[in-house]
Amino acid sequence: MVYRIFAKASALDRLIERYPCRVKPSEPERRWQIVQIGPVVFMRCVEVIIGPQGLYLHVKPVLSTYQPMLIPWTEFHSARRAFLHWRDARRLEIGRPAVTSLTVYGRLLDDLRPFLPSVLVDGL
Numbered sequence: 001m002v003y004r005i006f007a008k009a010s011a012l013d014r015l016i017e018r019y020p021c022r023v024k025p026s027e028p029e030r031r032w033q034i035v036q037i038g039p040v041v042f043m044r045c046v047e048v049i050i051g052p053q054g055l056y057l058h059v060k061p062v063l064s065t066y067q068p069m070l071i072p073w074t075e076f077h078s079a080r081r082a083f084l085h086w087r088d089a090r091r092l093e094i095g096r097p098a099v100t101s102l103t104v105y106g107r108l109l110d111d112l113r114p115f116l117p118s119v120l121v122d123g124l
Contacts, residue, residue: 010038011100012059012066018099019054021070027051030111036084036091036103050111055102079120092120 007013015037032044035057042059047068049056054075058068075094082091082103089105104112 006040010040012037014099016067016069019069019071021056021068025049025051025053025056033108038100050115073115073117076116076120
């Protein structure tokens with residue numbers, strides 16, 4: 001029940017519906033990542049794969065799991081400075097009209113930069 005509230009509040013349910021992943025990408029995976037989707041921080045329960053086709057996210061909180069998603073790079077439309085756990089981060093808007101936002105920091109943010117649309121990278 002609590003996880004359904006998180007899915008609604010973050011719009012994770014809408015992301016999964018709009019960007020379903022049928023086949024897991026073959027690029028290296030990063031497990032136990034911290035990301036913020038909308039206003040909800042998912043602590044060390046997100047599997048991330050960064051590849052040319054898009055950003056693969058699979059949120060796996062304790063005692064629950066959501067379906068994986070693959071968000072094409074063209075769906076990221078704006079980047080704003082943010083803070084996540086007192087660290088410099090970037091909030092990326094997803095979809096047009098915006099479905100939700102994804103906030104990342106550190107090495108994960110650095111690894112996303114080469115794949116994001118060039119107009120966003122200038123602001124990072």
